[in-house]
Amino acid sequence: MDNTRIEKKAASVINELFLDRARQIDPNVTTGDKGISFDGSAVIFSDDQITKSSYLSSIPVQVKGKVVDTLSDKIAKFYKFDRDTFKNFQYEDGVVVFLVEILKENFQETKVFFGFLDAKVLENILNDLNDSDNNTRFIELDELSPKLDLDEKFREIAIQRKVYGFKDAKVDAFLKNGFSVEKFSNSFEKSIVESASKNIEQYEYKNPN
Structure with missing residues (x-):
């Protein structure tokens, strides 16, 4: 599977995740890295009517897809974010990162991991990068539990x-x-x-x- 299809698959999984498991979130996740360090947003509303009067906030979202031989257990690591990307995350007061693992032997089998990188976490990451010669840093993402209330979490x-x-x-x-x-x-x-x-x-x- 080429990179374009991997990213399209990952974006599709996340959009469907919100549509299936959230009532007060309008997902706007695109493919092709059209945004600067972001793949879209999760728009939060106070009720399930999704109207201008019930709008609360828009949270930046970054979605990555990865083909794996074996799906990770409870925690997955992602290695490709560089210093500039972390800075852009910080400028937006944090970002939700999704990683969609796609099983190599069966592309229909996937597993979603996610994490919220808040301003404090990003500040610590950037300080670590500034103190080292590295330009990239891995992050750890937790498995998205089927019991998680997405409306409440977001x-x-x-x-x-x-x-x-x-x-x-x-x-x-x-x-x-x-x-x-x-x-x-x-x-x-x-x-x-x-x-x-x-x-x-x-x-x-x-x-x-």
Whole structure:
């Protein structure tokens, strides 16, 4: 199977995954690497009507396909992301990466692995790359369990991405007001993240509990 068909197969599997197992996510995964470091997005809504009034967030998605002799067990490794790709992931406050393993002897048999690379994880990866001579780094992705609630999981990811953006805005305001970095790095950051998460979930994501 050539690379184009592998990527098309992987994108098809992920689109079908969302359509079959999520009610509040509109998948927009393409093939051919048309985007810069991304293959599309998972658009999150507050209900299953998928309307402008119920729109919540759009999460960048990267999908990779890989033909294997044997499907991985619980964790799969992917090796081909370089420094610039990780930087682009960071610019978007994180990305969900899917890896679709395709069994060589039977192309209809697949297994999906995924992970959310948040801003903190990406910062650590880029720091490691800067401290070494390497331009690429492998990542580990977990098997996507058939029991996982995709709507709930991606809602959590959307909140987490919002929290980082909210926190960064507050950091700028904090530093401009002349407070010390030492105080910020201890208690302020924790309180901002906690309150941002609570406020975003309660007011923007329509969950008053």
